[in-house]
Structures are given as C-alpha cells and as structure tokens.
Amino acid sequence: MFYILVVGFVAFISSSGASDLQTYFNLIDQNHDGKVFSDELFVFFNTFYEEKPEQGTLSLxxxxxxxxxxxxxxxxxxxxxxxxxxxxxxxxxxLYAIQNQFPTFLFNGYEPEQVHLSYTHNIFNEMYVSFVTRERPSSNLRPIVHYCEKNCLAIGETTTYNVDNWHYWIHHIYIRGLEPGMKYNYKLGFIEPDNVTIRHLYSNEHWTFQTSSSLEKQGTEIVYIYGDMGTIMPLGFEVTKSIIEDFNKKKNERANYVVHVGDIAYAGTGGEMEVQTIWDLFMNQIAP
Structure with missing residues (x-):
C-alpha cells in the first residue's frame, strides 16, 4: 500500500510541471532523450567539479x-x-517517507520548504528561522513563527532575488525572549498587517527546536557534524538517509543540533552562472 502511495505521489509530481529535479536532470541529459546513461553522468560529474573528463582506458x-x-x-x-x-x-x-512525510510543498506554493533553524549569538534566548515558498500569498502578508503554549508570535520579513531565473521567496524570522533549555513546537505561516489575522498556517510534528540550557544546568549534548555530501543526486540522498535512520534507531543518542561543515555551496556546473535549483535541491534533501 505504501509503495502505491509513493508511486502515485511521484506520478503527481511528474504531471504538475517542471520541477527542480527536472531542471537538474536536463543538465545531465545531454541527448535530451529523457534517459541518463553512465557516460552522460561521467561527463557531468567532471564538469560539475570544473575538471575536464579524462580520456582513454581510465575514462572508460x-x-x-x-x-x-x-x-x-x-x-x-x-x-x-x-x-x-x-x-x-x-x-x-x-527520503521524506523515512519519517512518514511527503514533500507536499511541491504542489502547494504557499507551504514552507527548506525550513532552517540556527542559533544566534544568544543561544539561550533566541532562535533564527528561515524558510522558502514557491509563491508569495500577498505583498502585504508577513511571515510568522507561531510557538509556545501561550500562542506566541514572531514576525519576520520576506525577500527574493533574480539570478538564473530563480523566482521563489525567502522568509526570515528572529525569535527573542525564549526560555533557556526549553523545547518548542512551532508552526509557520503568514499574517495580515494588523499583526492579528493569520491567513496561512502550516504545522508539522517534526517542527521542534530547543534552546541551550543555562550554564549551571547544562549536561551532555550530542552533535551531528557532517560535510562533503555534495549535491550530486541521488548520492547526496544517501548521506541524509543514513543520518535520519541513525537518528530513529538510537533514541538515546539523538543530536541536539546538526553542524554542516563543508560542501554546501555547490551550485556551479563549470559555467559562469550558478544553477539556483541545486541550492533548492540541497536544502530540501537535508530538510527531513
């Protein structure tokens, strides 16, 4: 049954228009026949790292x-x-199904994707949240984080840029006044200029964050540190998949936070311009 759901969902993605994966696939598919053979992958891998393909027996x-x-x-x-x-x-x-999720943002332009949280210099009382949407509900609406049992709200700003025909929207929100060592569930959405009326609100059981405990209460913290996963699909999926599986199996060793230490800036393919969809693919493959 689950396999049928996955296949059906993939079929829906394929019929809903050009995706980031479609753009990426077209970069590799030199013959434009909808098929990627090993020699095309080999040429693309070398171009991606701005190296010329080797010739002769070693190349074969x-x-x-x-x-x-x-x-x-x-x-x-x-x-x-x-x-x-x-x-x-x-x-x-x-990749998303490992935690019983589906990338529904692919057909709902207002739904958050590439959700990213990071500490500020104040690791006890603040949190920085950013996310991307494929559409903007209205220029009057501002992004929000809805958190805490008292229905706390933090309101942020929206920006975008136009490089390589990239046309999504980036939303940034700072949360201040948090309690040290506290775990929060949160929701993301958009609010009217009156700062009261919420027009769109999305939740996910996996959307949680925890501030750092005060110094006198700090205990053992577990950190996942990884890099060099690159953005080459589908190899990069395997890195994230192994981390998620390890996270699910070892409940007593779950990370308090994750540090990315390298190879997060691969958006070039040997040309003068970066391919912006590679950024989106990278952020979405680490999101689960």
Whole structure:
C-alpha cells in the first residue's frame, strides 16, 4: 500500500510541471532523450567539479563504475542501463517517507520548504528561522513563527532575488525572549498587517527546536557534524538517509543540533552562472 502511495505521489509530481529535479536532470541529459546513461553522468560529474573528463582506458573504467554503482542501484527497472527522471523523483519522495512525510510543498506554493533553524549569538534566548515558498500569498502578508503554549508570535520579513531565473521567496524570522533549555513546537505561516489575522498556517510534528540550557544546568549534548555530501543526486540522498535512520534507531543518542561543515555551496556546473535549483535541491534533501 505504501509503495502505491509513493508511486502515485511521484506520478503527481511528474504531471504538475517542471520541477527542480527536472531542471537538474536536463543538465545531465545531454541527448535530451529523457534517459541518463553512465557516460552522460561521467561527463557531468567532471564538469560539475570544473575538471575536464579524462580520456582513454581510465575514462572508460570510471564510466563503467558509475554505471555499476549509480545507474544499476537507483533505477526502478533492473533491465534498464540508464536513469530517468522518475528514478530521481522516487528517491526524493522515499527520503521524506523515512519519517512518514511527503514533500507536499511541491504542489502547494504557499507551504514552507527548506525550513532552517540556527542559533544566534544568544543561544539561550533566541532562535533564527528561515524558510522558502514557491509563491508569495500577498505583498502585504508577513511571515510568522507561531510557538509556545501561550500562542506566541514572531514576525519576520520576506525577500527574493533574480539570478538564473530563480523566482521563489525567502522568509526570515528572529525569535527573542525564549526560555533557556526549553523545547518548542512551532508552526509557520503568514499574517495580515494588523499583526492579528493569520491567513496561512502550516504545522508539522517534526517542527521542534530547543534552546541551550543555562550554564549551571547544562549536561551532555550530542552533535551531528557532517560535510562533503555534495549535491550530486541521488548520492547526496544517501548521506541524509543514513543520518535520519541513525537518528530513529538510537533514541538515546539523538543530536541536539546538526553542524554542516563543508560542501554546501555547490551550485556551479563549470559555467559562469550558478544553477539556483541545486541550492533548492540541497536544502530540501537535508530538510527531513
């Protein structure tokens, strides 16, 4: 039953218009035939790291390794020797499904995606929240974080930029006056200029954060630190997937926070301009 739901959801994504994965897939698909073969992956990987593909036997050997370790592993039809867009979409949905989630933001332009929380210099009483939406409800509406049992609200600002035809919206919110060592559930949405009327509000059982305990009450803290996952799909999915699975299995060793230490800035493909959808894919693959 679950597999049927995943396949149905992937089919819906495919029919709902060009996606970030479609844009990424088109960069690799040099023949524009909807099929990515190992030699196309090999050329793209080298271009991605701004290196020229090697020639001769070594080049053929690497292409064969790519076919064995990527194409054969990730295609949904074992008789094929190439990847399709469906294969990448299936892995993307499967990543969210680990925690019984679905990337519903793909067909609801107001729903938050790429949700990111970070400490400020005041780790006891403040939190910084940002998220992206594919559409903006109205220029009058401002983004909010709804948190705490007393229905606390923090109101932020919205911005965007136009590079490589990127057209999403980025929302930033600072939360102040939090209690040290307190765990909060939160919701994200938008509020009218009267700062009272909430027009859109979204929740997720996984949306929680915790401030750092005061110095006299601090105990053991567990931190996940990782880098060098890159943004090459679907390999980057495996890094996040292993972290989530480890998080779910070892309940006594769950991280208080995660630190990204490198390779989060890959949005270039050897050209002069960055490919903005790669940023979106990276942030969404680490979101679960």
């Amino acid at each position: 050997l690497k292409a064969k390794q790519i076919e064995n370790h990527i194409v054969k592993k990730y295609n949904q039809n074992s008789t094929r020797n190439y990847l399709t867009l469906f294969d990448l979409e299936h892995r993307f949905v499967d």
